[in-house]
Amino acid sequence: MPLGPFKNFLRGGVTSGKGGSPGNGASVPGGRSRFGSRNSGSAENIATRQSRGLDEFFSYIRGQSGLTILDLGGATQQNVSFITNLGHRLYSEDFIQLLNETFGNDDTDQSNPGRIEYFLKQALDYPEQHFDGVLIWDTLEYLSPALLGAVVERLHKVVRPKSYMLAFFHSDDKLEAVESYTFRIQEVNMLQVAQHSLHRPAQLFNNRSLEKLFGKFESVKFFLTRERLREVIVKA
Amino acid sequence: MSSMPQRFEPAEASRGGSATIGKAVRIVGQIYSKEDLYVDGDLEGTVEAMEHKLTIGPNGTVHAGVKAREVVVLGTIQGNVEAHDKIEIRKDAKLVGDIKTARIIIEDGAYFKGSIDIVKPEPAKAAPKPQPAAPAAAPANTPVSAGAPAKP
Numbered sequence: 001m002p003l004g005p006f007k008n009f010l011r012g013g014v015t016s017g018k019g020g021s022p023g024n025g026a027s028v029p030g031g032r033s034r035f036g037s038r039n040s041g042s043a044e045n046i047a048t049r050q051s052r053g054l055d056e057f058f059s060y061i062r063g064q065s066g067l068t069i070l071d072l073g074g075a076t077q078q079n080v081s082f083i084t085n086l087g088h089r090l091y092s093e094d095f096i097q098l099l100n101e102t103f104g105n106d107d108t109d110q111s112n113p114g115r116i117e118y119f120l121k122q123a124l125d126y127p128e129q130h131f132d133g134v135l136i137w138d139t140l141e142y143l144s145p146a147l148l149g150a151v152v153e154r155l156h157k158v159v160r161p162k163s164y165m166l167a168f169f170h171s172d173d174k175l176e177a178v179e180s181y182t183f184r185i186q187e188v189n190m191l192q193v194a195q196h197s198l199h200r201p202a203q204l205f206n207n208r209s210l211e212k213l214f215g216k217f218e219s220v221k222f223f224l225t226r227e228r229l230r231e232v233i234v235k236a
Numbered sequence: 237m238s239s240m241p242q243r244f245e246p247a248e249a250s251r252g253g254s255a256t257i258g259k260a261v262r263i264v265g266q267i268y269s270k271e272d273l274y275v276d277g278d279l280e281g282t283v284e285a286m287e288h289k290l291t292i293g294p295n296g297t298v299h300a301g302v303k304a305r306e307v308v309v310l311g312t313i314q315g316n317v318e319a320h321d322k323i324e325i326r327k328d329a330k331l332v333g334d335i336k337t338a339r340i341i342i343e344d345g346a347y348f349k350g351s352i353d354i355v356k357p358e359p360a361k362a363a364p365k366p367q368p369a370a371p372a373a374a375p376a377n378t379p380v381s382a383g384a385p386a387k388p
Contacts, residue, residue: 074347075346076344077342090351091352097347
């Protein structure tokens with residue numbers, strides 16, 4: 001499969017002149033909160049690739065209908081159509097836009113308990129065991145430890161036992177700048193990935209730290225992609 | 237006065253005209269429309285245009301439950317939306333609320349927060365034709381339960 005426009009930045013470089021200078025040791029042209037909505041239609045590069053994580057996610061819900069799925073990546077036509085055509089009810093949340101609106105440029109705010117509670121109320125105020133699946137995409141990479149812990153705790157409450165979540169994490173823990181993406185479902189195992197501006201990841205993860213992060217969940221399964229992304233299936 | 241020209245004719249409007257709420261207008265209350273409606277002002281309450289198209293213009297801000305045949309959003313809606321034909325959320329539009337519709341179109345750059353229920357419209361049922369006589373296999377006096385399993 002062609003790596004397309006992602007191969008350089010995923011090895012510590014960037015592909016686009018608009019994006020700024022290469023990753024390692026370079027300044028981040030757009031701070032975490034300075035990129036716009038990932039749904040703004042201003043993607044610089046678009047590629048389509050296979051996704052074993054997505055395939056796995058859909059394999060669990062295949063053959064069922066009427067499930068309740070939460071998509072934290074913001075509403076896109078492709079994802080809405082794909083999920084609803086399978087007969088499921090879709091909840092959409094633009095997690096990153098909400099993060100920007102709530103915390104703005106202030107990194108320290110992400111550890112403020114009041115702000116965290118406010119964010120959870122805005123983003124994940126759902127009844128317990130409400131969802132049969134959650135498409136988290138890469139949104140958790142934007143969260144600093146205190147906020148991340150609170151979000152994962154809340155996710156654990158709002159998903160039903162035995163349901164599944166799909167999350168993406170960069171597997172290169174030396175990156176100082178990573179792209180923000182929009183993920184659009186093409187098929188059950190195929191994603192269109194649109195990359196946007198660079199951002200500084202709040203933290204990077206290895207397998208052990210991910211297992212610890214999702215310690216309350218029943219199981220965590222990893223798929224390492226050729227683009228150095230970890231696709232993670234979390235079972236509640 | 238009888239020689240004054242009529243400036244508004246309900247009969248004409250009901251044949252497919254469109255009503256507009258301008259951007260300098262604020263309405264609090266319930267709106268029932270029997271024609272297409274374009275809202276570019278502020279609206280708070282409920283809007284029903286069951287057989288018609290409701291358009292929220294780029295300056296429109298609607299805090300209301302909305303029911304219409306078709307809804308096009310260019311501005312902002314905060315409230316639940318039922319559009320039994322389709323809903324379009326255009327670029328830069330914002331919709332916070334739950335959607336029930338048969339079809340949905342979301343442009344890149346639109347913001348949506350809420351749930352989406354796709355409700356397929358029931359196929360139009362033909363009016364039942366009067367049966368001249370009951371078929372021999374199913375005698376007319378045999379009671380049939382609505383939930384009874386079909387006989388082979």
